[in-house]
Amino acid sequence: MTKKEYKVTNDKLIWKMSAKNPPVLRVEPGSVIEFETRDCFGSQKLTPGDGPIAFDPNMAGNPATGPVYVEGAMPGDVLKVKILEITPTSAAVMGMDKTMGVFMHETEIDALRIFDVHGGKTFFGDKYPVPNKPMLGVIGIAPEEGTEIPNMTPGTHGGNMDCKRIIAGSTLYLPVHAEGALLAVGDVHAVMGDGEVAGGGAEVAARVRVQVSVIKDEDMEGPMLLSEGYAMAIVSAEKLDTAAEEATKAMKRFIQKKFKIEHWEACMLLSLVGDLRICQIVDPLRTCRMEVPMEVFQAYGYSFE
Ligand code: CA
Numbered sequence: 001m002t003k004k005e006y007k008v009t010n011d012k013l014i015w016k017m018s019a020k021n022p023p024v025l026r027v028e029p030g031s032v033i034e035f036e037t038r039d040c041f042g043s044q045k046l047t048p049g050d051g052p053i054a055f056d057p058n059m060a061g062n063p064a065t066g067p068v069y070v071e072g073a074m075p076g077d078v079l080k081v082k083i084l085e086i087t088p089t090s091a092a093v094m095g096m097d098k099t100m101g102v103f104m105h106e107t108e109i110d111a112l113r114i115f116d117v118h119g120g121k122t123f124f125g126d127k128y129p130v131p132n133k134p135m136l137g138v139i140g141i142a143p144e145e146g147t148e149i150p151n152m153t154p155g156t157h158g159g160n161m162d163c164k165r166i167i168a169g170s171t172l173y174l175p176v177h178a179e180g181a182l183l184a185v186g187d188v189h190a191v192m193g194d195g196e197v198a199g200g201g202a203e204v205a206a207r208v209r210v211q212v213s214v215i216k217d218e219d220m221e222g223p224m225l226l227s228e229g230y231a232m233a234i235v236s237a238e239k240l241d242t243a244a245e246e247a248t249k250a251m252k253r254f255i256q257k258k259f260k261i262e263h264w265e266a267c268m269l270l271s272l273v274g275d276l277r278i279c280q281i282v283d284p285l286r287t288c289r290m291e292v293p294m295e296v297f298q299a300y301g302y303s304f305e
């Protein structure tokens, strides 16, 4: 079977994930799709003295390119998305204001800065040009029919997970909620730390290439990611504590079922080898991930499709 390649340009944008969004493209499983993405502010023309006030609010808010209908993807299936490439194609914008981030109550002025991105670095300053590690902030599919989720919000449909492990070479699994899955991506960061503490990463426009496929008999409750030698369950909740506990419990249920082990064994194994990490603490819901080294999955004889 020849693998087809498609492209979606950055004028095909959505701000909410919804089964009602009309697909801009239909692809067969196995296809490669190139998405042109805008930065999280919509790639508006800005200059360093502008505050976030200068933004057109209709354009900001994590516009995602898509959605793409994947033939054969039905509720109950799992959409597998291999991330092939994430290449920044603009300078990086960072904004800080009173509405989000750990420092929102200390922020006296709205700050907006633009940094050069080239040679694999984000030129934050001369002291420490920050090495890039481009990641997808928003990658999601439609939630159940009758609900719509703004692109600022993460959930079981993916969305604004802001997980720094969603990089080229990683594979994301998303349980399908609506026919065709309706995949959309955006909000690329040239680099971001766990937590996304000031409310943003190095926000860039980008070229993103992914390969999609559909897994028929896999039961996953929410996003699972394979990246950098780990498998992880990603969970979002209103409170960080809840997100942390629920990510842990989601991974525990997964390994207990897949490894065919008992409750106590799954719990203790996670306590020994699982790393609980924060993705972000600044979005409308907080996101955590529970990571388990791939060699543990190999030892227990489970391989991801
Ligand atoms: Ca984001």
Ligand code: ZN
Residues within 6 Å of the ligand: 040, 137, 187, 188, 189, 200, 201, 203
């Ligand atoms: Zn972002």
